[in-house]
Amino acid sequence: MTKAEIQALLAQQRAYFDSGATLPLSFRREQLKKLYAAVQRFEPEIREALRIDLGKSGYEGFMCEIGLVLSEISYLLRHLKKFAKPQRVKTPLAQFPSKSYRQPTPYGNTLIMSPWNYPFLLTIEPLTDAIATGNTAILKPSAYAPATAKVVQQLIQSCFAPEYIAVVTGGRAENAALLEEQFDFVFFTGSKEVGKEVLRHTAEHLTPVVLELGGKSPCIVEESADLALAAKRIVFGKFLNCGQTCVAPDHIYCHASVKPQLVEELKKQIRLQFGENPLENPDYGRIINEKHFRRLLALIDPEKLVLGGEYDAAACRIAPTILDGVTEADAVMGEEIFGPILPVLTYERFEQLLNEQKKKERPLALYLFSSDKEHIRRVTTELRYGGGCINDVVIHLATSEMGFGGVGESGMGAYHGKTGFDAFTHYKSIVDKKCWLDLPMRYQPYRSKLYEKLLHRFLK
Numbered sequence: 426m427t428k429a430e431i432q433a434l435l436a437q438q439r440a441y442f443d444s445g446a447t448l449p450l451s452f453r454r455e456q457l458k459k460l461y462a463a464v465q466r467f468e469p470e471i472r473e474a475l476r477i478d479l480g481k482s483g484y485e486g487f488m489c490e491i492g493l494v495l496s497e498i499s500y501l502l503r504h505l506k507k508f509a510k511p512q513r514v515k516t517p518l519a520q521f522p523s524k525s526y527r528q529p530t531p532y533g534n535t536l537i538m539s540p541w542n543y544p545f546l547l548t549i550e551p552l553t554d555a556i557a558t559g560n561t562a563i564l565k566p567s568a569y570a571p572a573t574a575k576v577v578q579q580l581i582q583s584c585f586a587p588e589y590i591a592v593v594t595g596g597r598a599e600n601a602a603l604l605e606e607q608f609d610f611v612f613f614t615g616s617k618e619v620g621k622e623v624l625r626h627t628a629e630h631l632t633p634v635v636l637e638l639g640g641k642s643p644c645i646v647e648e649s650a651d652l653a654l655a656a657k658r659i660v661f662g663k664f665l666n667c668g669q670t671c672v673a674p675d676h677i678y679c680h681a682s683v684k685p686q687l688v689e690e691l692k693k694q695i696r697l698q699f700g701e702n703p704l705e706n707p708d709y710g711r712i713i714n715e716k717h718f719r720r721l722l723a724l725i726d727p728e729k730l731v732l733g734g735e736y737d738a739a740a741c742r743i744a745p746t747i748l749d750g751v752t753e754a755d756a757v758m759g760e761e762i763f764g765p766i767l768p769v770l771t772y773e774r775f776e777q778l779l780n781e782q783k784k785k786e787r788p789l790a791l792y793l794f795s796s797d798k799e800h801i802r803r804v805t806t807e808l809r810y811g812g813g814c815i816n817d818v819v820i821h822l823a824t825s826e827m828g829f830g831g832v833g834e835s836g837m838g839a840y841h842g843k844t845g846f847d848a849f850t851h852y853k854s855i856v857d858k859k860c861w862l863d864l865p866m867r868y869q870p871y872r873s874k875l876y877e878k879l880l881h882r883f884l885k
């Protein structure tokens with residue numbers, strides 16, 4: 426799509442939003458139901474597209490993408506009336522007689538830019554929030570997942586007019602053209618580098634933005650942890666989607682006293698979950714493209730390899746890989762891995778590890794396996810990160826009951842459920858003042874001692 430065509434599309438959406446068509450709750454509810462039905466109708470095509478782009482099995486495609494979208498739509502349908510109600514708040518006595526409330530209103534014309542690693546989920550889930558709040562939306566799926574982008578476009582065209590919801594496909598040229606336009610709200614999921622570029626462009630128009638980025642999300646395993654269970658859950662979360670998950674455990678910090686045992690449990694779990702030869706497992710995914718495949722291979726140090734490392738260049742597949750004896754100076758610790766490579770580092774003292782983490786960039790997620798309540802308290806209160814789990818990984822993002830998002834270098838803003846509704850909403854603060862009484866104390870001349878006493882009483 427050319428720059429002129431994008432400008433024309435956005436102009437159509439502005440006119441449609443200004444018509445007020447998206448505002449009634451009955452309209453929003455109807456559109457959410459249409460989206461739900463379309464996702465169900467296109468489920469076979471979505472599963473196949475995810476298999477083509479990322480090698481995802483049908484089970485994983487539903488569990489991690491399609492099912493989560495349907496769950497979010499259902500949640501918003503159940504709670505939409507309550508979320509969209511004006512929120513009554515207390516009014517100061519000095520403003521008597523009046524009532525005060527916060528009025529939820531849509532931003533207007535929104536842009537949703539999604540990544541390639543969960544190309545369906547991370548396109549359609551924020552769209553559900555845009556629809557529920559009464560916005561229009563232009564969706565820009567990643568060019569790295571073309572099969573899914575094509576299905577998303579077909580799905581959207583089957584149930585929405587382009588002046589309401591539209592899809593723009595393409596690569597960098599289309600991304601640049603979209604970011605040059607003035608939207609009312611931008612939602613971006615992707616890398617930190619591209620997130621910075623999005624923020625530069627939105628700053629030109631003072632456009633509010635949510636950035637869902639990433640980072641090196643650490644996983645701490647203490648000597649008090651259930652090591653067998655920890656390994657089982659870490660292997661699931663790390664190698665889900667072939668490690669291409671923004672909240673996957675990037676690396677492990679394991680207490681020296683239990684590190685050998687943990688490594689053995691990790692090796693055992695990889696064999697149990699993926700088989701003796703994971704590259705022959707049809708349910709194990711692949712790396713998105715050759716560029717990322719080559720980048721990941723360069724991060725594997727043969728001298729520190731304890732399991733995995735096998736690869737299939739033709740299929741862009743790398744077996745689940747464990748590196749042991751890793752230090753902060755190793756190449757694998759210099760960037761977000763975003764692939765099926767799991768480095769294991771060792772620590773001796775909890776206090777020292779905690780202090781070291783405080784000096785690092787704030788990750789999107791942090792995980793702690795421990796039964797030490799004091800250590801759990803300190804990690805959850807003293808360290809800064811987007812979110813995480815105690816004695817599990819990844820699952821904190823699979824709920825509509827609390828927001829999901831980053832902090833600092835891992836992003837800003839959050840979504841899911843009510844938090845997602847809030848992200849796409851501007852809350853107007855309104856005082857409805859009555860006309861039957863007009864207290865004179867605020868008007869000049871300010872000479873009455875009685876009014877001054879009353880003012881002190883009202884405002885103190």
